[in-house]
Amino acid sequence: MPSAKELAAHNVEFEKGIVQLSPRAFLAIGYAASNVGFLIAPSGVVVIDSTESTESAKDILTDFRKLCAMPILAVVLTHGHRDHIGGIAVFADEGTPIIAHETFQSHLASQVSSPARLNMIRTRRQFGAGLAPHAERINIGIGPAVLPEAGLGAGFKPPTRLIRGPSEEIEIGDLTLTLIAAPGETPDHMLVWSPRDEILFCGDNYYCSFPNLYAIRGTPYRDFSLWAASLDTMANLNACILAPGHTRPVFGKETVRATLLAYRDAIQFVIDKTIEGMNLELSVDELVAHVKLPAPLASLPFLQEYYGTVEFAVRAFYCGTMGWFDGNPTNLRGLAAVERANRLARLCGGPSQLVAEMQASIEKQDNRWAMELADHLLALDVCRQEAQEAKRKALVALAEQEGNAPIRNYYLTVARELAREPS
Numbered sequence: 001m002p003s004a005k006e007l008a009a010h011n012v013e014f015e016k017g018i019v020q021l022s023p024r025a026f027l028a029i030g031y032a033a034s035n036v037g038f039l040i041a042p043s044g045v046v047v048i049d050s051t052e053s054t055e056s057a058k059d060i061l062t063d064f065r066k067l068c069a070m071p072i073l074a075v076v077l078t079h080g081h082r083d084h085i086g087g088i089a090v091f092a093d094e095g096t097p098i099i100a101h102e103t104f105q106s107h108l109a110s111q112v113s114s115p116a117r118l119n120m121i122r123t124r125r126q127f128g129a130g131l132a133p134h135a136e137r138i139n140i141g142i143g144p145a146v147l148p149e150a151g152l153g154a155g156f157k158p159p160t161r162l163i164r165g166p167s168e169e170i171e172i173g174d175l176t177l178t179l180i181a182a183p184g185e186t187p188d189h190m191l192v193w194s195p196r197d198e199i200l201f202c203g204d205n206y207y208c209s210f211p212n213l214y215a216i217r218g219t220p221y222r223d224f225s226l227w228a229a230s231l232d233t234m235a236n237l238n239a240c241i242l243a244p245g246h247t248r249p250v251f252g253k254e255t256v257r258a259t260l261l262a263y264r265d266a267i268q269f270v271i272d273k274t275i276e277g278m279n280l281e282l283s284v285d286e287l288v289a290h291v292k293l294p295a296p297l298a299s300l301p302f303l304q305e306y307y308g309t310v311e312f313a314v315r316a317f318y319c320g321t322m323g324w325f326d327g328n329p330t331n332l333r334g335l336a337a338v339e340r341a342n343r344l345a346r347l348c349g350g351p352s353q354l355v356a357e358m359q360a361s362i363e364k365q366d367n368r369w370a371m372e373l374a375d376h377l378l379a380l381d382v383c384r385q386e387a388q389e390a391k392r393k394a395l396v397a398l399a400e401q402e403g404n405a406p407i408r409n410y411y412l413t414v415a416r417e418l419a420r421e422p423s
Helices: 006-012 054-064 116-126 224-236 251-281 284-290 308-321 337-348 351-363 367-380 384-401 405-420
Strands: 018-024 025-029 038-041 044-046 070-074 098-101 161-163 167-172 175-181 188-195 198-199 241-243
Touching: 006 384, 006 405, 018 054, 018 241, 025 054, 025 116, 025 241, 038 175, 070 351, 098 175, 098 224, 161 167, 188 224, 224 251, 241 251, 251 284, 251 308, 284 308, 284 367, 337 351, 337 367, 351 367, 351 384, 384 405
Parallel strands: 044 070, 070 098, 098 161, 198 241
Antiparallel strands: 018 025, 025 038, 038 044, 167 175, 175 188, 188 198
């Protein structure tokens, strides 16, 4: 896992500006959580994605207008994640085509069956909403520390044209694009391939980090095999330029192909090695120890665990393919948290002994064990003040060393919540 210092160095991926990809193509980076692409046709501009807010979209359009004053002909969406669709209205006037795949699903639309409140709480923790940029939130792993929130989601407009089937070639203002279904981080992912420029806009199927095969904010299972297959599709296009939805572009046909195939290999390795361990009847925790990327992959700069992690991928693959039960009959009808905490307290001589061991663990910087002990005390609803403060200290200490942005942001945000929570 990277260190906090390495996470800070990763900020180079989000340096703010509009990067020229080719004489007629640009990528806006660092204005928001996600990038915006521009392809210039003889009669106007095709925009790819829109960021998460109207404020960031306006900033991008203002700077792009210094380079090109031509009208916007269409907005193409690579997928429905909120950080790609929240600023559409800034780029799309009434009647401007908004193009997506037929599987498109907006993450801004309300879903009656989804735990929307819980998802929002955990999303804010993962992305460190409320943390001080740079001082606490170094970055979000795939985007900068400073994220404009004015008009968050306010610019969403639904697609007006849907691409059917595996792929479709379309003409926009004398510009020919091939739009290709490529499920990966989401089932509705769509590639935007410009043969003229040999540029591939790939959404979130690639970015400069180990892929987020499971997001700690909570997501449905992401099909690892489909993602790996989509990377094969991407590599076989032989693009000269790869323009991702996050982080900086990749240049050079050989480099692009090698990058995409290594990314695919990393996902496939997790699949194969996890299945190997599952067939040995390893527990989920044992699987985490069993599955480690081989050195040739683990050393690659674009597979460092700034955003996704191998551990979370292993756990997600197990649950996504086998469900929650780990095979151990002890866990079929396990003890309730409060009952387990009561028995542990009795074993060690009462809650006061739990407190003493917790405080000693904090002093020894055994922070993960300290947090477990604090959780037992909180389950018992005794010594709440001591337990909350110990857990807060442990979270801050762990965050100081953490180089995975979602984990770091989650630690620090919960630490803040504990400091505010009445004991």
